[in-house]
Amino acid sequence: MFVSGSATILHADLDAFYASVEQRDDPALRGRPVIVGGGVVLAASYEAKAFGVRTAMSGGQARRLCPRAIVVRPRMGAYTEASKAVFAVFRATTPLVEGLSIDEAFLDADGLRRPPADVAVRLRRDIAEEVGLPITVGVARTKFLAKVASGVAKPDGLLVVPPDGELEFLRPLPVRRLWGVGRATAAKLAGYGVTTVGDVADMPEAALVSLLGSGAGRHLHALARNRDPRPVRTGVRRRSMGAQRALGRRGRSPGELDAMLVGLVDRLGGRLRAAGRVCRTVTLRLRFGDFARATRSHTLPQATAETPLLLAAARNLLAAAAPAIESRGITLIGVSLGNLHDDRAVQLALPFDQGMEVDAAVDGVRGRFGSSAITRAVLLGRDQGTSVPMLPD
DNA sequence: TCTGGGGTCCTAGGACCC
DNA sequence: TCTGGGGTCCTAGGACCC
Numbered sequence: 001m002f003v004s005g006s007a008t009i010l011h012a013d014l015d016a017f018y019a020s021v022e023q024r025d026d027p028a029l030r031g032r033p034v035i036v037g038g039g040v041v042l043a044a045s046y047e048a049k050a051f052g053v054r055t056a057m058s059g060g061q062a063r064r065l066c067p068r069a070i071v072v073r074p075r076m077g078a079y080t081e082a083s084k085a086v087f088a089v090f091r092a093t094t095p096l097v098e099g100l101s102i103d104e105a106f107l108d109a110d111g112l113r114r115p116p117a118d119v120a121v122r123l124r125r126d127i128a129e130e131v132g133l134p135i136t137v138g139v140a141r142t143k144f145l146a147k148v149a150s151g152v153a154k155p156d157g158l159l160v161v162p163p164d165g166e167l168e169f170l171r172p173l174p175v176r177r178l179w180g181v182g183r184a185t186a187a188k189l190a191g192y193g194v195t196t197v198g199d200v201a202d203m204p205e206a207a208l209v210s211l212l213g214s215g216a217g218r219h220l221h222a223l224a225r226n227r228d229p230r231p232v233r234t235g236v237r238r239r240s241m242g243a244q245r246a247l248g249r250r251g252r253s254p255g256e257l258d259a260m261l262v263g264l265v266d267r268l269g270g271r272l273r274a275a276g277r278v279c280r281t282v283t284l285r286l287r288f289g290d291f292a293r294a295t296r297s298h299t300l301p302q303a304t305a306e307t308p309l310l311l312a313a314a315r316n317l318l319a320a321a322a323p324a325i326e327s328r329g330i331t332l333i334g335v336s337l338g339n340l341h342d343d344r345a346v347q348l349a350l351p352f353d354q355g356m357e358v359d360a361a362v363d364g365v366r367g368r369f370g371s372s373a374i375t376r377a378v379l380l381g382r383d384q385g386t387s388v389p390m391l392p393d
Numbered sequence: 394t395c396t397g398g399g400g401t402c403c404t405a406g407g408a409c410c411c
Numbered sequence: 412t413c414t415g416g417g418g419t420c421c422t423a424g425g426a427c428c429c
Contacts (some may be wrong), residue, residue: 017429040397043429055429061394074397101429180402182427215403216426239401246397272407281421291396297422334398 008110009232010120011138011146011253014086015155017103018043021082022072024132033069035062039246042074046155085131093123096302098232106143108232117160124158142228145170166226169186169199178223185212185220200224237340238275243267244285244334251329257318264335265314269307278303282310284317289329296321303341310337 014020018036023029023045033048035041039060044053051066054273056371062373063069083102096108107123109116120137138149140161148170153159161169172226174196175181175189188211194200200208201224209217222228243264252260283297304310314335 013429037397040395042397056397058395064394078396104429180427184426213404243401244398249395283422287396293424295423299421331396337398 008108008116009124009140009143009146010107010109010116011140011143011151012090012105012107012123013136013138013147013152013154014045014103015134015136016045016049017082017133018074018079019045019048020133021078023077024082025078029070029072035059035066035069035071036074037343038071038073044069082131082133085338086127086133087134089123089126089130093126096232096234098236100233104147106232109139115265117158118184120158120160122256140166142371143230143232144179144224144228145222145226147179148173151177170224170226171196171201172259173197175200178220180216180219180223185216188212197224239340240269240336240338241275241277241279241340242283242285242334242336244332244336246287246332247330249289249329249331254322257325257330257333258315260333261314261318261335262311264333265311266307268337269305271312272305272340273343276343277340278305278343279337280304280341281337282313282317283336283338284314284321284323285332285334285336286321286330287332288324289331291330293332294324297338299339303339303343305343 001189022034022036029045031047032045033051033053034045035048035053036043037059039059041053041055041057041059041368043055044062048062048069051069051305053062053066059071063071079102086103087097087099087105090107092106094107094109094112096110099105100106107119109119112119120139124135125138127133134156136150136154136157138146138151138153138159138161140146140149141163145161145166149159149161150157150393152173175194176186178197178200181189189195189200193195194203200220203221205218205221211217212220218269227295245264245354247260281297281299285296286294286296288294298313298317300309300313325370
């Protein structure tokens, strides 16, 4: 391991997260191939990965590759709890934590007194001792490089990329290691004989832009040349919230679909309200019998977290899509809520019989917070007073 | 081999407004 | 009667990530 004093960003990534939680909680699973999820592999322990089992693989294929694997049902609650414990250790290390997913985060180690490599060693030890899970940490000057480093160091590893060894580390890597290069982009690049990060770095930016579009092209050009100025950002808010359900191949009646839609929207409405947020855009996600995907969306005039309003919008979208579903079949239904805002609702408890004062109060709030602060004022009844949801911005 | 459940970001066209 | 350029919002689709 190379220890450097000037690398400042850590990328911490739990190994085979769901499977590791299962092995931690059930000693009989330790050292054995474990697959989480039945129809599709949600996570595979490293013992199972050794047989070629991969995340997102179908359950049937995974069992053929590794017949001895123990298949366990996912326990989302246990994973959420483990994630919270891990993030608590992150925040005890530094307040500058940017979560990327349930099992992954960037930590800014700049400004900590000890060298970043020491911070990383201690972080891995703390998480092993306090949460009982293996975690891999990549350390580098930039986010991108730190993430690549943790990917290379997996599992249960630590890799520091020294500032004077960055290009040497980066150039031989396959393009798929670049953040944002998936199957489609890798295939496009391979068509031009571009297979390594070094190959990408040697291409003119204009060539990448004409091949991949201006956004992806410029992004890749910069990353391949090790330019990534993005800082670690705290307090990043969720921008959408969704729930979906796979349906298998057999057909579903309109009544069944409607019942599923009700269930999905009800769950999302609860999550939205629990998070203290409201949404304006409702998107219906469909996957047809041939597995082609489609989305249908509608933007409401006002943001809301009320289930009946969300459900009405979702039902309209489903009704509009009914002919396509009828003719093509359906294998997945989902709902996603976008255009999220904070719901900073204030409840003005005013007597029902003083309508003049309600108007005055609304004017007062508008005067203080701007004319767009109040989108709706509702008379609730004698005892409840007046509800005034506010939507600043 | 037959396909989960959660997200993010980008692109492109059309509507609409100035 | 014919017509520019720019900006924002909405919708749909696609790629990618874990």
